[in-house]
Amino acid sequence: MTTMPLETELAVFARMKDTLLATYEGKFVLVHGEDFLGAFDSAENAYAEGVKRFGQEPFLLKKVTAHEEVYRNQALSLGLIHARI
Amino acid sequence: MPVFNFYQWSESHGYTLTASGPLISVEISIPAALKVYLSEKGLPVPAPQSGFALIDTGAFATAVDQSVFDALGIAPIDKIQTSTPHGAAESPVYPATVTFPGLALTEMPMERVIGCNLKWKTAEGKEILMLLGRDLLQYFLLVYNGKSADIFLAY
Numbered sequence: 001m002t003t004m005p006l007e008t009e010l011a012v013f014a015r016m017k018d019t020l021l022a023t024y025e026g027k028f029v030l031v032h033g034e035d036f037l038g039a040f041d042s043a044e045n046a047y048a049e050g051v052k053r054f055g056q057e058p059f060l061l062k063k064v065t066a067h068e069e070v071y072r073n074q075a076l077s078l079g080l081i082h083a084r085i
Numbered sequence: 086m087p088v089f090n091f092y093q094w095s096e097s098h099g100y101t102l103t104a105s106g107p108l109i110s111v112e113i114s115i116p117a118a119l120k121v122y123l124s125e126k127g128l129p130v131p132a133p134q135s136g137f138a139l140i141d142t143g144a145f146a147t148a149v150d151q152s153v154f155d156a157l158g159i160a161p162i163d164k165i166q167t168s169t170p171h172g173a174a175e176s177p178v179y180p181a182t183v184t185f186p187g188l189a190l191t192e193m194p195m196e197r198v199i200g201c202n203l204k205w206k207t208a209e210g211k212e213i214l215m216l217l218g219r220d221l222l223q224y225f226l227l228v229y230n231g232k233s234a235d236i237f238l239a240y
Contacts, residue, residue: 006162006163006177010164043196043197044118047118047180047196051118051119052118052122056158056159058161058162060162061163061180062162068165069145069146069165070166070167071145071165071166071176072145072168073141073144073148073167073216
């Protein structure tokens with residue numbers, strides 16, 4: 001069975017989230033497959049490390065925060081951005 | 086301070102600011118770290134994707150059409166929950182680099198950009214690839230002058 005990109009990594013992150021919040025809140029973590037690869041002070045440094053290790057393969061780079069952001073763009077989702085009336 | 090002053094007017098369509106929205110030309114390219122990786126491996130570095138960004142003060146995050154990431158070969162780094170009229174969904178998140186030629190502002194890193202289907206062409210044929218959200222707008226001064234159909238953008 002194939003998995004969608006980052007499905008495994010997101011499951012690992014969800015399992016570890018409470019521990020990560022206690023230790024790395026506000027930092028950027030890197031996960032590849034089932035492996036947690038560490039926490040970084042900036043997304044830029046985390047991405048550079050991920051690319052160095054895995055090239056163009058997907059890896060998870062996520063900021064450790066208690067609340068996940070939700071993207072809301074009503075105009076886009078309602079098709080109003082390029083509506084012509 | 087780089088300044089961009091753009092009268093949105095075309096010979097065929099007249100003033101277009103109301104119809105098309107505030108637009109600025111953009112080039113989207115791969116993140117610097119990926120460029121270094123590809124160069125070191127002797128792999129081809131994909132050419133930047135060019136088009137226009139719609140300045141979208143209603144969006145907290147910047148979004149780019151999914152086809153741009155596919156063309157650039159950038160892998161997703163995360164997913165984000167999105168709110169749609171049909172309920173909750175998920176969209177991939179990517180890193181990228183953006184250049185604004187009109188502002189002479191080059192290779193600005195974008196750590197998290199949302200990939201979604203948003204590409205369309207304005208009536209005068211400008212292809213929109215990006216919705217420029219408040220995560221980038223926080224670094225700009227923006228004046229929307231509806232009276233004279235121009236925008237003023239400074240970085």
